[in-house]
Amino acid sequence: MKHYFFLTYLLLLVSSTAFANDEVKFTASALENVVVGQQFRLTYTVNQEAKDFRAPDLSQFSVIMGPSTSRSSSYQIINGKTSATFMLTYTYVLSVETSGEYLIQPANITVNSQRYASNVLKINVLAGNSSTNTVTSTTGSGQSVANVATPNGNIADDQLFVRQTISKKSVYEQEALVVTYKLYTRYDVGDISNAKFPDFKGFFAQEIELPKERQFAVEKFEGINYNTIVLKQYLLYPQRAGNISIDKSEVQVILRIPTNTRSRGFFGLFENMQEVKKVLKTPTETIRVKALPNNGKSSSFLGAVGDFSVKTTLSKSAVQVNEAVSLKITISGNGNLRLLQYPTIKFPLDMEVYDPKVKNKFSTTSRGTVGTKELEYIMIPRFAGTFEIPSTTFSYFDTKSYQYKAIITPTYTLVVDGTSTDTTKSSVAVSLLLQEKVKVVGDDIRFIDTDNTLVMLKKSYLFGTAWFWANYVVFSLLFLLLILLLQKKLKENADVLLVRNKKANQVANKRFKLAYNHLQKKDEKAFYEEIMKALWGYLSDKLSLSNVDLLKDNVQIELLAIQVSESTVQETLSVLHDCESARYSPTANTDQAMERMYQLAIETITKLENEIK
Incomplete structure (x- = not known):
């Protein structure tokens, strides 16, 4: 107690x-x-x-x-x-x-x-609806609108419908627009099912997350009060110029409507209700997509559309030889953040630069894709001196002024002290080398007398014979061959791009195995992520392209340059596009689509492997 x-x-x-x-x-x-x-x-x-x-x-x-x-x-x-x-x-x-x-x-x-x-x-x-032949319909949120009694179960189109609203019907390439699907009803809704929304071909589509606990809200539309609820909302980025269609959507709604008849129960009279199913559709809409203007477009423009800011930071301004230093580039704003490419930085030749580490932090809202995209380069200077990391230009098409804007990053100076050879380590190495030429006798240390070595060798019965010289030549050739092979191996390992090129297919196969596991588990998101990593990783390794240069246009140019057939190049680009669309857009028949994408990706890698020499 x-x-x-x-x-x-x-x-x-x-x-x-x-x-x-x-x-x-x-x-x-x-x-x-x-x-x-x-x-x-x-x-x-x-x-x-x-x-x-x-x-x-x-x-x-x-x-x-x-x-x-x-x-x-x-x-x-x-x-x-x-x-x-x-x-x-x-x-x-x-x-x-x-x-x-x-x-x-x-x-x-x-x-x-x-x-x-x-x-x-x-x-x-x-104000209330001016209908006389009505009863009250109340939603789960406590709101009510007039509910027209229909004894025969017929429902007028203006009493129940799904409205598709589009924020903009004329945009530029990569300019965001929002599509909202909202249900309008004057009846009690029992269930909403079998919803089929477009796959938004021609767009990069992202679903906007809606509140988990949504409620109906009263909204006046064309002079009539309706109970409304948002069904789906998408953020779309058009990927090409021209007219792009948004296909129709379809939703099945089950209603509970009064029959204008009453029955007597244990607690008295109650109104009879009936359930009615109705399939609601939205019409096909066309979006006019304008090509980005050429006037004002510079070579530094890499497809960024929206409103952005750029910040760069260098971790240290003075370091020692072989000491790592990082350069961060952070792009923040609202726009096609998931699709934009980073500007190229020309690092000093005497500096070893590793592939950048990418960190993305996005949120998809009705205002657009908001967040940051961060790139971090790790550099290791191998020689002393003063190095300049030049500025770079990030250009984007501003969707507020509809003009190109450029942001120039600052130039950084890096001072590197020390020498390329560590004197301490060199001294230790020399010391160890000398120790090999001494022997310990009791507590005394003395150098080995090397003058008697040749005398002992001459006393051997093999020295100077034909057998001795034959073995000497054979072992010398074998030793020379071993040195050449070792140098070739070291050279190949030093050439990181060559190693990546040779292992590209192996790495891709490992990712395909992981993708297959996700396919068996029906994990759609993980599956498409792994397929994308396999495809882009293979192309990056095979074509020696960095993450910054890994663009579809660059891939097309590089593949054609090494005499890959036009048909294979187009198939590769098509698979990349389809995979991106499937990754970010809703699809029907998910299992079949995943299996088809898995086969297409493997066939594409196989064709490329056969044609790339």
Whole structure:
């Protein structure tokens, strides 16, 4: 019993400390849109114990109920660390009889002897529908609209439909547009299923993540109030100029509609409802995509479209010989971040530069792809001196001014001290070499007398014979051959590009095995990532292209330059495009599509391996 009270006391002590350390958050929430006469909730929440709650003036509303008070708390212990959450809630149920826009001023509350104010709310009250033959339909969020009674189950097209809205219908290549699919209904929706959305051919498509707990919201469209909910939202980047079609979509909706008949049950009369299925479709839309203008386009433009900034940093300005130093390039902004290429940097020839490490941090929103793309080069200077890392230019097409803009990075000076040979290590090496010529006798050390070596050799009966000279020639030739082979091996290993070229097929096969495992597990995302790594990795190794230069245009030029057939080149580019589209766009028949892509990728590598000499 004592243990029980002790644990309870300890828990209360820990939780009170955790709550006290939290930042006070006092917020107000309510529906943005309501209909005249509709009841809705006004909720105030605070994350710490509080008192002296004072609501704002609500005289413009009818207060149906409130304020009611509730408390909730939870505790977690993870890896020995205790965390706690607490919520104090004040709830009102309101209604309003006149349409218009209403402001609810902040409420006030006291937490730890300090006063806090909530946020201001804006409520848009819509006029009711002017239909007489209607009943009320209420969604799970408590909102209601007029629901036309249909005894025969027929549903008018203007009572239930899916609307496809497109943010822009005329854009430039790589300029983002947003496509939203929203359901409009005046009926109770039982289920939404069998949704088929376009594959967005010709676009680089990304699905925008919607809130997990979505609710219907009232929206007035063409003078009628509807319950609406967003089904899907996509961010699209057109990949070519011309007219690109967005195919139709299809959604099946199951409705619960009244029949205008009543039945008597145990608790009295109740209204009969029937379920009706209806398939809703959106029309095909055409997007006009304009080619990027040539006026103002420079050679430094690599396809970046949007609004960007560039930051570069050098980790050190002075180092020793063989000491690593890093150069970071960070591109931030809003645009086609996932597709843009990095500017080329011309490093000093006397500096060893490794393949860059890439770090991406993106978020896909209705405003576009927002985030950063970071590239880090590791450099090792092998000689002393003063080196200059020249500036580079990052050019992009600005979608606000619709003009090309250029950002020039700063020039860096790197001072390298020391020599290319480490004198300490050299001294040790010489010392070890000399020690091989000494022997230990007791506690004394003396050099071996090498003058008697030839005398002993001459005493051998083999010395000077034909057998001796024959063996001498054979072993000399073998030794020379071994030296040549060793030099060739060292040269090949030193030529990293040649090693990568020879092992390109082996590396690709390893990635194909990993992709096949993902295929068996039906892990679509991991599968396409591995296929892309296999294809791009093979081309990078085989064509000796760095990550910066690994573009489709460069791949096409390099393959044609080494006499790969035009058909094979086009097949390679087509597979890359299809794989990118499948990776980022929704597809139907996922299993079949993955198997087909797996076969195409292997066939492509096989053809390239046969044709590249």
